[in-house]
Amino acid sequence: MAELPGGRRLAYWRNQRGMSQQAFADALGKSKSWVDKVERGTRRLDTLSNLQEIARTLQVDVDVLIDTDTDTETAAAGPTTVPVGPVGGRDLDTLRAALFAYDATLAPPDGAEPAPAEPRRGVGHAWLALQHADYRTLLGTLPRLLRDGHRRRAAHPDDPQPCHLLAQGYQLTSTVLRKLGDPGLAWLAADRAMTVCRDADDDALTLAATGHLTRVLHTLGRHRHTVEVALTVAHRLTPPDPLTAPPTHLTGYGNLLLQAARGAAGRGDPVGVADLLDHADEVATLVGDDRHDHGLSFGPTLVALTRVITALDLDQHTTAVTRHRSALDSTTFHQLPPEPRAAHLLDVTHGCVRLNDLTEAGRALLLADQATPTEVRSRPAARETIRTLLRRCGKPHPGIVRLAEALRIAV
Numbered sequence: 001m002a003e004l005p006g007g008r009r010l011a012y013w014r015n016q017r018g019m020s021q022q023a024f025a026d027a028l029g030k031s032k033s034w035v036d037k038v039e040r041g042t043r044r045l046d047t048l049s050n051l052q053e054i055a056r057t058l059q060v061d062v063d064v065l066i067d068t069d070t071d072t073e074t075a076a077a078g079p080t081t082v083p084v085g086p087v088g089g090r091d092l093d094t095l096r097a098a099l100f101a102y103d104a105t106l107a108p109p110d111g112a113e114p115a116p117a118e119p120r121r122g123v124g125h126a127w128l129a130l131q132h133a134d135y136r137t138l139l140g141t142l143p144r145l146l147r148d149g150h151r152r153r154a155a156h157p158d159d160p161q162p163c164h165l166l167a168q169g170y171q172l173t174s175t176v177l178r179k180l181g182d183p184g185l186a187w188l189a190a191d192r193a194m195t196v197c198r199d200a201d202d203d204a205l206t207l208a209a210t211g212h213l214t215r216v217l218h219t220l221g222r223h224r225h226t227v228e229v230a231l232t233v234a235h236r237l238t239p240p241d242p243l244t245a246p247p248t249h250l251t252g253y254g255n256l257l258l259q260a261a262r263g264a265a266g267r268g269d270p271v272g273v274a275d276l277l278d279h280a281d282e283v284a285t286l287v288g289d290d291r292h293d294h295g296l297s298f299g300p301t302l303v304a305l306t307r308v309i310t311a312l313d314l315d316q317h318t319t320a321v322t323r324h325r326s327a328l329d330s331t332t333f334h335q336l337p338p339e340p341r342a343a344h345l346l347d348v349t350h351g352c353v354r355l356n357d358l359t360e361a362g363r364a365l366l367l368a369d370q371a372t373p374t375e376v377r378s379r380p381a382a383r384e385t386i387r388t389l390l391r392r393c394g395k396p397h398p399g400i401v402r403l404a405e406a407l408r409i410a411v
Helices: 008-014 021-028 032-040 050-060 072-076 088-098 102-106 119-132 135-155 162-179 183-200 201-217 225-236 245-268 270-287 299-315 315-326 340-355 358-371 375-377 380-390 396-406
Strands: 291-293 297-299
Touching: 008 032, 008 050, 008 201, 008 340, 021 032, 021 050, 050 119, 050 201, 072 201, 088 135, 088 183, 119 135, 119 162, 135 358, 135 375, 162 183, 162 201, 183 201, 201 225, 201 245, 201 297, 225 340, 245 270, 245 291, 245 297, 245 299, 270 297, 270 299, 297 299, 299 315, 299 340, 315 340, 315 358, 340 358, 340 375, 340 380, 358 380, 375 380
Parallel strands: none
Antiparallel strands: 291 297
């Protein structure tokens, strides 16, 4: 998408958000004619305030909308005028392009095939990078992992191992795109992971891939589908008595129970949430210590954290805050990898903002930034939450003000 002119790039993101030109114009307080002229390139966006308002409406960073090759006036304003995060829109373009490289998925392998150990090492390093929220490294390596995965799959059609590695590559891609603000393509990547998993013939891997898919569905607000997909796959790929499944299955099965609970909470179903989390507690007891497989975490700590988030989703503010503070005091929470720890704190931040508990939201946000700065500073949703806190707090916490200044976020 980097090669698109600025107006067409704006149209792309408007369509990604499901907005008509009229709806977009209404949100901006502009006319439909104004939007049409901007998208056709007959009217320039030559003020920073216009760019910032459009970026806020589309929930993207300003740098996603700027054509740095041609927009010399904006570039000349200097780096301090544009709120650019560590990972910008152009950083995502290579990964997006890799998803649309159908020649890689359909054509026979060309070029040198990577040595068998290289893809395994690459996938292992990518999961480690995800645990540390190292999105810049992931954006640099995932396109190659997908390309190499398709080459090895085509060269060895009867070997499940290349499918296993390619499915993990798509799971990683789905997670990165979801977190960095492109849930539509994250859904595509998750769906491809599910398709490849069939050829990998690995039920544990399919359970993990379903976990990534249901996270995208939840992000898109498809709560009913989140519940249905999670429970359908969980019950189909585990024994009649799921508690007798091997540990790798239990991790995937338990995680799907947590995703189903999130979906039930999104639908306003407290009874369903309670039943699912009670069952997840049983599974977590058998798993023992928290496990982290294929980018998904499950265990007693994760069940406790999901109880916090589902309480927020069900507007049970007092219960949620009490559980949240208890979780922060636990040793096991601080033993989680940096990414799931910070991601949970951001979920708490968003939930508390929605319930207008700005003090608790600000506290969770600063803890997330302290735990894993890249998780906070790379995610568009976190940046928008910072803007919300700055707008709605009469006197924002100095730490939030400093964070906004570091990210060049304008209110």
